[in-house]
Amino acid sequence: MAEKVSNKQVIFKDYVSGFPKETDMYITTSSIELKVPKDSNGVLLKNLYLSCDPYMRPRMRNVEGSYAESFKPGSPITGYGVARVLDSENPEFKKGDFVWGMTGWEEYSQITAPHFFKIQHTDFPLSYYTGILGMPGMTAYVGFYEICSPKKGEYVFISAASGAVGQLVGQFAKLLGCHVVGSAGSKDKVDLLKNKFGFDEAFNYKEEPDLNAALKRYFPEGIDIYFENVGGKMLDAVLLNMRIHGRIAVCGMISQYNLDIPEGVHNLMNLIVKRVRMEGFLVPDHYHLYPKFLEIIIPHIKEGKIVYVEDTAEGLESAPSALVGLFSGQNVGKQVVKVATE
Numbered sequence: 299m300a301e302k303v304s305n306k307q308v309i310f311k312d313y314v315s316g317f318p319k320e321t322d323m324y325i326t327t328s329s330i331e332l333k334v335p336k337d338s339n340g341v342l343l344k345n346l347y348l349s350c351d352p353y354m355r356p357r358m359r360n361v362e363g364s365y366a367e368s369f370k371p372g373s374p375i376t377g378y379g380v381a382r383v384l385d386s387e388n389p390e391f392k393k394g395d396f397v398w399g400m401t402g403w404e405e406y407s408q409i410t411a412p413h414f415f416k417i418q419h420t421d422f423p424l425s426y427y428t429g430i431l432g433m434p435g436m437t438a439y440v441g442f443y444e445i446c447s448p449k450k451g452e453y454v455f456i457s458a459a460s461g462a463v464g465q466l467v468g469q470f471a472k473l474l475g476c477h478v479v480g481s482a483g484s485k486d487k488v489d490l491l492k493n494k495f496g497f498d499e500a501f502n503y504k505e506e507p508d509l510n511a512a513l514k515r516y517f518p519e520g521i522d523i524y525f526e527n528v529g530g531k532m533l534d535a536v537l538l539n540m541r542i543h544g545r546i547a548v549c550g551m552i553s554q555y556n557l558d559i560p561e562g563v564h565n566l567m568n569l570i571v572k573r574v575r576m577e578g579f580l581v582p583d584h585y586h587l588y589p590k591f592l593e594i595i596i597p598h599i600k601e602g603k604i605v606y607v608e609d610t611a612e613g614l615e616s617a618p619s620a621l622v623g624l625f626s627g628q629n630v631g632k633q634v635v636k637v638a639t640e
Contacts, residue, residue, distance in 0.1 A: 300333030308403035308617050310369040314358040317556045318625060322358065323375065323618040330406045334387045340410040341391050343381035345401055346640060348614075349428035350621045350633035351377065351462075352527075355555040365580050375403040375617075380417070380427045382640065388412055396420060396640075398427040403617055405637060415588065419596060424640060429462045429632035430606045431595065433581060438466035439591045440584045441547040445577050446523045450475040453517055455536065457503075458527035458552060460487040460607075462632035465495050467525045469604045472496050476523075479516045481532070483627040490630065494605060509535035520544070529554045530561040537565035540574045548578040556625060607631030 305328050314322050334340045354377055357369050369375055379401040383391050391397065391412065399414035401407045417427055429435060441463070442448060454471040456464045459480025468491065471478045479499040480491045491500035499516050506512040513521070513535055520541035526533060529551025540546070554560045569576055598604040609629040611620040617635045624633050 300331040302329045302331050303406070304328075305330040305404055305406045306614050307374045307405075308614060310358070310371055310373060310375050312371045313360045313368070315558060318355065318358055318622050320618040320622050323621075325615055325618075330408065332384060332406075334385045334408065336387065338387050338410055340386075340408055341383050341388050341397075341412045341414075342385040343397070343401055343407045343409065344384050345379050345381045345403075345405060345407060345637045347380040347425045347428050348401075348403055348617060348635040348637060349378040349432070349434075350617075350624045350629070350635065351434070352550050352552045352555065352624065354621065355552075355625055365582075375621075376400055377403065378428060378433050379403075379637075380424050380432075381407070391416065396424060396427075398432050403614070405614065419592070422599070425608060425610070425634050425636070426606070428634050429608065430466060430599070430604075431592070434462035434632065435466060435595060436584065436588060436591055437549060437581045438463045438470060439595070440581055440587065441525060441549050441579060442467050442470050442523075444584065444587070445547040445579055446525070446545045448474055448476060448523055452476050452522035453519065453541070454478045454523045454525070455513070455517065455521045456480045456525040456527070457532050457536075458482070458550075459491055459497065459500065460495075460630065461527065463549060464525065464527055465491075465607065465631065466604065468495050468497050471523075472498075473598070473603060481528075487627075487630060490607065494607065503532065510538050513539040523547075525549060526551070528552055530563075534563050534565050537563070537568040537574075540568060540572050542572050542574075544572060544574045546574060546576040548576060552625070609633050611635045613637070 334342050380398045383395040396417040397414035454476045458464050460482045468478045478497045480497050481503045488500045491497040524536045524546045526548045527550045530553040609631050
């Protein structure tokens with residue numbers, strides 16, 4: 299018989315309407331065998347870091363046909379994470395490998411059909427693979443370079459700019475020689491954008507009663523590229539300020555995720571008048587570019603040309619609080635949950 303160990307888990311209670319609460323999840327302990335069944339093609343993981351991401355909020359609803367499957371009530375939450383392989387019946391992974399990809403919010407996960415990236419560059423903190431070297435980093439890269447086709451000297455606006463994706467998009471744009479402005483929800487985050495990430499300007503959207511006027515102040519000549527993370531009123535104001543042949547990469551709309559009835563967008567006529575291209579994207583469609591992305595990002599990190607900020611919550615017990623806090627902007631930088639030491 300294989301050894302059994304206790305396995306602490308974060309269980310999703312039931313589908314959520316309105317703003318999520320910590321009580322929509324609960325901690326329980328089960329047990330798990332430290333051995334993968336023979337010929338199962340699966341792997342057994344010890345989870346080290348878990349990623350809190352905005353796309354997880356829609357998964358708390360019972361939505362059919364979404365790109366991200368809804369959480370199953372009574373089962374562990376799933377999301378991106380970093381883990382160490384404890385046992386493997388899969389030829390692509392061996393015991394001791396570090397991997398990142400979709401895993402359970404639990405101490406140990408047995409994955410029967412693993413789709414992971416093996417971590418080759420272990421000279422960086424492993425937590426980076428929940429962010430700058432993982433899905434959010436790829437999201438920033440794909441959205442900015444592949445969707446927006448940026449050019450030197452263009453005017454770039456990023457909403458929710460201090461988050462895991464926004465902070466990187468702004469730095470990519472600065473490296474290219476663009477003029478970059480970001481919005482965030484607190485003075486501390488605005489200071490971070492300007493003083494650490496090198497944005498040309500940043501503003502607290504909560505202190506701007508007229509977003510259209512604010513954007514005209516920061517972009518008197520208009521916006522060439524908008525990296526959309528917020529939606530709603532922010533998108534409506536941006537549409538009024540886009541330049542001819544501008545591009546909008548629609549990454550997320552976090553202002554809408556807790557609303558039962560989404561806000562309408564009223565200024566879409568500007569897409570026609572200004573010949574603006576607005577395109578949504580899903581990063582898994584572009585994972586074939588991951589090796590190319592690493593070739594670009596790793597030298598930038600080593601040379602100090604790109605900096606990165608994490609907000610780390612300690613212990614699996616802190617995961618519900620960390621996830622809920624993401625939707626009220628409590629995190630500064632990439633929200634990570636540390637489950638175990640390496």
